[in-house]
Amino acid sequence: MGTVPKKVAIIGGGCAGVAAAFELTRPERRGEFDVTVYQMGWRLGGKGASGRDAETGRIEEHGLHLWMGFYENAFRFMRDCYAELDRPEGHPLRDWSDAFKPDNHVGVTEKIGENQWLNWSAYFPPAAGLPGDPLSDRNPFSVQGYLTQCLRLVRTLLLSVQDRGHEPPLATDDSGLAKAVTSLISSLLSTARSDMTGTAMRAARYGQLAVGALVLEAIGALQRILDTLRPGTDPQGPASLLDRLSATIRYQFELLIASDDEVRRVWEIVDTVLAIVRGVLREGVLFSPQGFDLLDKYDWREWLLSHGASPATIDSAFIRGSYDLLFAFEDGDVARPQLAAGQALRGAMRMFFTYRGALFWKMQAGMGDVVFAPAYEVLEKRGVKFEFFHRLDHVALSADKSHVARLDMSVQAEVKRGADYKPLVPIKGLPCWPSLPLYDQLKDGAKLKKAGWNPEHGADGDRAVNRKKLKVGKDFDFAVLAVGYGAVPDLCKELIAVDPAWQRMTQSVKTVATQAFQVWMDDTVEDLGWGQPPINISGYVEPFDTWADMRQLIAVEDWKTDPKAIAYFCSVLPDTMTGKDAHAHVRQNAVTFLNRDVAHFWPQAVDEKGFRWDLLSGGKGKGEARFDSQFWTANTSPTERYVLSLPGTLEHRVSPLYNRFDNFTIAGDWTGCGHQAGCVEAAVMSGLLAASALSGAPNLGHIVGYDHP
Numbered sequence: 001m002g003t004v005p006k007k008v009a010i011i012g013g014g015c016a017g018v019a020a021a022f023e024l025t026r027p028e029r030r031g032e033f034d035v036t037v038y039q040m041g042w043r044l045g046g047k048g049a050s051g052r053d054a055e056t057g058r059i060e061e062h063g064l065h066l067w068m069g070f071y072e073n074a075f076r077f078m079r080d081c082y083a084e085l086d087r088p089e090g091h092p093l094r095d096w097s098d099a100f101k102p103d104n105h106v107g108v109t110e111k112i113g114e115n116q117w118l119n120w121s122a123y124f125p126p127a128a129g130l131p132g133d134p135l136s137d138r139n140p141f142s143v144q145g146y147l148t149q150c151l152r153l154v155r156t157l158l159l160s161v162q163d164r165g166h167e168p169p170l171a172t173d174d175s176g177l178a179k180a181v182t183s184l185i186s187s188l189l190s191t192a193r194s195d196m197t198g199t200a201m202r203a204a205r206y207g208q209l210a211v212g213a214l215v216l217e218a219i220g221a222l223q224r225i226l227d228t229l230r231p232g233t234d235p236q237g238p239a240s241l242l243d244r245l246s247a248t249i250r251y252q253f254e255l256l257i258a259s260d261d262e263v264r265r266v267w268e269i270v271d272t273v274l275a276i277v278r279g280v281l282r283e284g285v286l287f288s289p290q291g292f293d294l295l296d297k298y299d300w301r302e303w304l305l306s307h308g309a310s311p312a313t314i315d316s317a318f319i320r321g322s323y324d325l326l327f328a329f330e331d332g333d334v335a336r337p338q339l340a341a342g343q344a345l346r347g348a349m350r351m352f353f354t355y356r357g358a359l360f361w362k363m364q365a366g367m368g369d370v371v372f373a374p375a376y377e378v379l380e381k382r383g384v385k386f387e388f389f390h391r392l393d394h395v396a397l398s399a400d401k402s403h404v405a406r407l408d409m410s411v412q413a414e415v416k417r418g419a420d421y422k423p424l425v426p427i428k429g430l431p432c433w434p435s436l437p438l439y440d441q442l443k444d445g446a447k448l449k450k451a452g453w454n455p456e457h458g459a460d461g462d463r464a465v466n467r468k469k470l471k472v473g474k475d476f477d478f479a480v481l482a483v484g485y486g487a488v489p490d491l492c493k494e495l496i497a498v499d500p501a502w503q504r505m506t507q508s509v510k511t512v513a514t515q516a517f518q519v520w521m522d523d524t525v526e527d528l529g530w531g532q533p534p535i536n537i538s539g540y541v542e543p544f545d546t547w548a549d550m551r552q553l554i555a556v557e558d559w560k561t562d563p564k565a566i567a568y569f570c571s572v573l574p575d576t577m578t579g580k581d582a583h584a585h586v587r588q589n590a591v592t593f594l595n596r597d598v599a600h601f602w603p604q605a606v607d608e609k610g611f612r613w614d615l616l617s618g619g620k621g622k623g624e625a626r627f628d629s630q631f632w633t634a635n636t637s638p639t640e641r642y643v644l645s646l647p648g649t650l651e652h653r654v655s656p657l658y659n660r661f662d663n664f665t666i667a668g669d670w671t672g673c674g675h676q677a678g679c680v681e682a683a684v685m686s687g688l689l690a691a692s693a694l695s696g697a698p699n700l701g702h703i704v705g706y707d708h709p
Helices: 015-024 072-085 143-163 175-188 196-204 211-228 236-254 261-282 291-295 300-306 317-325 341-353 367-382 445-451 458-462 485-491 493-498 500-508 551-556 582-596 623-629 680-695
Strands: 006-011 033-039 050-052 059-061 100-103 105-112 116-123 360-363 385-388 390-397 404-411 425-427 430-432 466-471 478-481 511-521 536-538 546-549 565-573 631-635 664-666
Touching: 006 015, 015 033, 015 072, 015 367, 015 680, 033 390, 050 367, 059 511, 072 367, 072 680, 105 317, 143 211, 143 261, 143 341, 211 236, 236 261, 261 300, 261 317, 291 341, 300 317, 300 341, 317 341, 317 536, 360 367, 367 385, 367 430, 390 478, 390 485, 390 493, 478 680, 485 493, 493 500, 511 582, 551 565, 565 582, 582 623, 582 631, 664 680
Parallel strands: 006 033, 006 478, 033 385, 105 536, 478 664
Antiparallel strands: 050 059, 100 360, 105 116, 390 404, 404 466, 425 430, 511 565, 511 631, 536 546, 546 565
16 A cells, blocks of 8 residues: 555544444554545434533434344454553543443233233343353354253253243153154164264153153254254255244143233243244254245244244234334334344344343443444544534535545534534533533634524525635545445435346335433432332333333432433334424424333322323423423434334345445445344444454454354
C-alpha cells in the first residue's frame, strides 16, 4: 500500500460501522487507513443509540438492549476498547467488567386458558470463562457436538422430573424400545467404540423394568452413537431410535403434565429438543457443508412441528419467546410469526450451549454511555474523523459500473466557525450522548432549539444547509455503507439496477418497526407485588410482550430524588401504525398496557380505576397526563427499523466480502455475516468482515462464529 494512507469513508456510526473503524485503525496498523465516519444527526449508535435527558440525566433508549454470553466478537471489541481507553482509578466505568454485569435470570410468560398468565423464570448457572476470552478452538461446537449437548440436556431434564418425586410408570410394553436400542447398537458395533457392548447387553436385559431407566440408558447410547458418526454414515438408525424414544417419553409425560406446571414446562423443552435432534438427523444437516443454513427455507415452528413437536409445544411460552426476542412478525403483525428455522436453531444452540460467564449481561448505563462513548473516545485519539449531521442521499457508480464514484450527502447543520462538534456531555462522571443536539455549538442553534429540531426524524432530518459530493480519489478511496437496512434500497438504486445479487436481497429482505417505553417509579417493583429476582421476561401479551427490570441504572442517572424502579418495555409495532401518528399510537399503547396488563407483574400498581399514575417519578399533573413525563418511542424511520430473519430470505443477504463493486463494501446486522439475526453480535461480525474485505484483516478464522454451523 506504500506510505500514503488509503481514505475510507464509513457511512453510519452504529455497531457495524464503529467496529469496522476500530479494526481498520488498530495501533499495529497505524498509517494504513485514514478513516472518516459520516453520521446523520448528533450521535453514534444507530439502533443502539441512547441519550441523556438534560434535566434529570435519565437514560433514553431506542428499546431494550441486552448482551448475551455468546457475543464473543462484540465483547472482544469492548474489552479491547476499554483496555486502550485506560480510564483512571475511580472512574464509574473504568473497565469493561464495570460496564457489563452478569445476569443469569431469564423468564417467559405463558398463557394458561383464556385470560390467565403464569411467569416462568429460570436461573442459568455461570459458565466457565468470560465472553471475549481467547479461544483455543475458535468454533468449538459442531452440529454433531450440539446434538450431543441436546441429549445431555434431555437427560438432565428427565432426572429433574424424577427429583421432583415423580416415579415413571412401569412399562406396559418396553420390549420395543429395548429391542430398538439393542439392534441399533449391535449394527453399529463394527464402527463404534467397544464400550457400547455393555450398553447393548444392559438394554437387552431390561424386560419389565421401569421405562424411565431404559429411556436414560437409551439417551446415553444415542450420545455415544452420535459421537461415532462420520460423514457417509446413514443417520436413519439413530433417527429411528429417537422416534421410539420420543414416543416413550411422551407417554410418560402425558400422565404428569396435567397436574404439574413445572413438569409440563420440562416436557415442552424436552419435546422441542427431541424434535431438533430428529429434524437435524432426518434433514441431512449433520454433515452438510451448509450446516443450519440448510433449514432456512422453513419457518421455525413449522419445522419443529414437521419433526414431531406437539402443537402445544410450538405454542409454548418458550417458543413464542424466541419470536419475541427477534421481533419475528412479518409486517409487525403478531398473527404472522415468521422466523427462519436454521437461524433460530443456530441462535438457540449458541445462546444455551456456548455462553460464557452468564447467559445475559446487562449494561450498567445506557448503550451510548457503555459502548459508543468509549468507542468514540478511542477512535478520536487514533485520528478517526467524525462528521456529524451528514446524511447520505445517494451512492453513485462509475460510468462502467465497476466501483463507487461518488457519495452524495446533505449537511443537516453546520458547526460554528472554527470549531469541531464536541458531542459528549458529563453526567455523574460519565461521558454521555445527550438526547438532543448541543444546539449552542451549531449555527442558528437558538432557532433550532426553539423549534425542537431533531435531525433523526422526518422533515427535520430532511433539512439541508449544504450539499456535498464526496468523490473517489479525492475524498475517499474505499466506502463502507453501514446504515440501517431500511434505508438501503433507496440509497443504492444504481447498485440494485446493475447487480442481480443486490436485486435479490432488496426484493426479499424485510424490516419491521418497533416500539418501546420506559417508566421511572417511586415504589420498588417488590412493593408493587413482584416476587422474583430482577428479570428479563418475554412472551407476554401485546402490545408489549417484553419487560426488563433496569434498576441498575438508577445509580448513573442524575435525579434530584432518585426513583426506586426503572422498567423497560418493548415489542414489534404493526406497519399499520407507522405513519406520522406513530408516536401517538405508541403512547396510547403504553397507557393501555399499564391500565390493562401490567397488573400481572405488579398487582399493587393498579386499583379499580387502572394504573396508579401517581407512582411515576417526575410526573406532572394528574391521572394519565403524568405519563407524558416518561419516555416512549416509535422506531419507524428507515434506519431504525429492525431487520427480519424471514424463511427463504437469508441466502439472499449480500456479504461484506462480496466484491462486485471493487472499492465498496457493506456492514450491518442485515448482511450475510454468519449470524443472520438483528443483534449486536451480528453487527460487529459484519463490521469485522467489512474491515477484512478492505484490508485482509482480521483473518476470517478469528471472527468467532463466522464459519459456525
